[in-house]
Amino acid sequence: MIKKILAIIGIALIFLWIAATFVIAVFPIPLKETIFPIMAVGCVFLPIVLWIFLWMISFITGKKNIASPDNGVKKPDLIVSEETKSEENEETNENN
Secondary structure: HHHHHHHHHHHHHHHHHHHHHHHHHHOOOOOHHHHHHHHHHHHHHHHHHHHHHHHHHHHHHHOOOOOOEEEEEOOOOOOOOOOHHHHHHHHHHHOO
8 A cells, every 4th residue: 555655656756846847847946047947957867766666675675666678588498309308218217
């Protein structure tokens, strides 16, 4: 439950940051030349910082989440042909 609440807060922060950047870009606001570049850079770095925060939580707790580097990656099963299996069995039988 706490993860969902934190996720909703993170999404709301990103949405509000982008909306504020849009408002600053469109409307004449004092100090626009100073504030807009900060807000634009924040639009890039805020999602990255939130992802790093999620990754750190998964690293510390040992639980996988959406930010885990190996999330959803399945290791491929080795496909061994029948011929290879029979050769391995013959070698095993010869060694015994």
